[in-house]
Amino acid sequence: MRHIMSPLDFTVEELDQMMDLAADIEKNPEKYAHVCDGKKIATLFYEPSTRTRLSFEAAMLNLGGSVIGFADADSSSAKKGESVSDTIQVIGCFADIAAMRHPKEGAPLVASMHSNIPVINAGDGGHQHPTQTLTDLTTIRSLKGRLDNLTIGLCGDLKFGRTVHSLISALVRYSNVKFVLISPEELRVPSYIREDVLEANNIEYEEVIRLEDALPKLDILYMTRVQKERFFNEDDYLRMKDFYILDNEKMKLAKEDMFILHPLPRVNEISVEVDKDPRAAYFRQVQYGVYIRMALIMTLLELHV
Numbered sequence: 001m002r003h004i005m006s007p008l009d010f011t012v013e014e015l016d017q018m019m020d021l022a023a024d025i026e027k028n029p030e031k032y033a034h035v036c037d038g039k040k041i042a043t044l045f046y047e048p049s050t051r052t053r054l055s056f057e058a059a060m061l062n063l064g065g066s067v068i069g070f071a072d073a074d075s076s077s078a079k080k081g082e083s084v085s086d087t088i089q090v091i092g093c094f095a096d097i098a099a100m101r102h103p104k105e106g107a108p109l110v111a112s113m114h115s116n117i118p119v120i121n122a123g124d125g126g127h128q129h130p131t132q133t134l135t136d137l138t139t140i141r142s143l144k145g146r147l148d149n150l151t152i153g154l155c156g157d158l159k160f161g162r163t164v165h166s167l168i169s170a171l172v173r174y175s176n177v178k179f180v181l182i183s184p185e186e187l188r189v190p191s192y193i194r195e196d197v198l199e200a201n202n203i204e205y206e207e208v209i210r211l212e213d214a215l216p217k218l219d220i221l222y223m224t225r226v227q228k229e230r231f232f233n234e235d236d237y238l239r240m241k242d243f244y245i246l247d248n249e250k251m252k253l254a255k256e257d258m259f260i261l262h263p264l265p266r267v268n269e270i271s272v273e274v275d276k277d278p279r280a281a282y283f284r285q286v287q288y289g290v291y292i293r294m295a296l297i298m299t300l301l302e303l304h305v
């Protein structure tokens, strides 16, 4: 039995197979409409979510399965002090697979160690968000036709943004991927990403503060919001929250074939006027998230058509 805690739990070849499966699901959805008949996914969300939880639920429903779960820790027995290891052993009596989001880093890993069903990390604190990364990789591959030979700009809260940490870790496995890390000094990527992931793999990267300086070089711009919920001090958040605002004027500096991704939710960092730009791909990205989660559920449950 396999779980997914990090995108690195799957080899590049396995990820390619999963993305091929997602592409086939996109083209032939009816072929997959009963793959999960009789199966259930439990969505165990101890932290707020719109996309991840509902896209897992949509993915399972699209496969013919059904959904149980909770969207709020306070409506679960966590409120009474139940541990994630006890909870997952209970959920294993009800469901075939579980997706867990938790504010504590490592909580889904602890659950997986006590589970008799596959556990999917749906985001743990500021650590990892592997299914967002699968979504991002699928989106980039679909839009650009490749995952190698790309210059990727990551902009915003690179310190607390778990999607950024997961995406960098996944992309360094492809050849000739360069990174431009765009953030204020206070929100730079953590040193373990710089040293243990980028430098350890001899990956070319630069850190810049001005988005305008980076834009002309990029094939992909990955915008992120400032993660209010991870700040200890409200004043720091207020100082940082509007540091970057991508608008139509700035988009004039970008290549014609650059795409903008964002894991969403958006706050102020992309002006809504940019949504009409054909390079704005963040809502298409959400749709790819459903296809790749369908492919992941099938892979973890070892189901085939």
Ligand code: CP
Pocket: 048, 049, 050, 051, 052, 053, 123, 132, 263, 264, 265
């Ligand atoms: N991208 C993402 O994780 O969104 P949600 O927090 O809405 O799930």
